[in-house]
Structures are given as C-alpha cells and as structure tokens.
Amino acid sequence: MDLFWLRKFAVLLWKIFLLKRRKLIGLLVEIGLTFLLLAFILLSRRLMPKKFQNASIYDPLPLILPVFTNTSIVYELVYVPSGSDVAKNITEMVKRELNFNFKG
The missing domain is CATH 1.20.5 (Single alpha-helices involved in coiled-coils or other helix-helix interfaces)
Known part of the structure; x- marks a missing residue:
C-alpha cells in the first residue's frame, strides 16, 4: 500500500x-x-563572476538599562534554556554587564 x-x-x-x-x-x-x-x-x-564579501565587523553597542527601570525591584529572567551552554553564557553575561538585580 x-x-x-x-x-x-x-x-x-x-x-x-x-x-x-x-x-x-x-x-x-x-x-x-x-x-x-x-x-x-x-x-x-x-x-558569471562570483563576488565574495569579507565578514562585517560592527562596533559593540553599550549595554545599558532604560532610565525608567526601578532599581529596587528584583527582576526575574523568564526563559533560559537549561540544555544550552551558549544561552547560559549569554544570560550570565547580561547579568554581569547590567549590574542589576536579577533572580535566577
């Protein structure tokens, strides 16, 4: 069948x-x-001629919080995939660079 x-x-x-x-x-x-x-x-x-472009490298943007965020509140990161080392590293970098109250 x-x-x-x-x-x-x-x-x-x-x-x-x-x-x-x-x-x-x-x-x-x-x-x-x-x-x-x-x-x-x-x-x-x-x-046809093939055009290969070099990799583009951009200047990093500063990682700052908006002025209206309240520093007395403890914020929680809602979703962090636990199986991914890359996602964990990015989350830890955000916590470290922002110098902010994050729970989790």
Whole structure:
C-alpha cells in the first residue's frame, strides 16, 4: 500500500508519454527546450563572476538599562534554556554587564 501512489504516478507518466508520442515533433521540441534551458542556466552560473564579501565587523553597542527601570525591584529572567551552554553564557553575561538585580 505504501507504493500505491508511486504506481499511480508511473501510470500517469506512461499515459502522458503515449499521448505525446502521437505528436512526435512536439515531444522532441519540449524535451529539447527543457535541456536547452537547463544548459543555459548551468552555463550562465558558470560564466558569471562570483563576488565574495569579507565578514562585517560592527562596533559593540553599550549595554545599558532604560532610565525608567526601578532599581529596587528584583527582576526575574523568564526563559533560559537549561540544555544550552551558549544561552547560559549569554544570560550570565547580561547579568554581569547590567549590574542589576536579577533572580535566577
């Protein structure tokens, strides 16, 4: 039952081929145009110059809190994925750099 759709597809392709075989010139033109378009695309990709850009390095932005935050409140970081070392490192860096009351 798993290959039933494949059999239906093969029968459909065979039916299309039988219908197209009656008009042989049209079939050859369609196949030829398909290969000609494929060759044109591959040739144009090969002939076009490739531009490689160097990595962009940006200046870091200062990590500061807005002026309206209340320093007497202890804030809690809501979501920190526990399985990711990268996320833990980023969270610890934010805690350290902001010098703010974070719980967790």
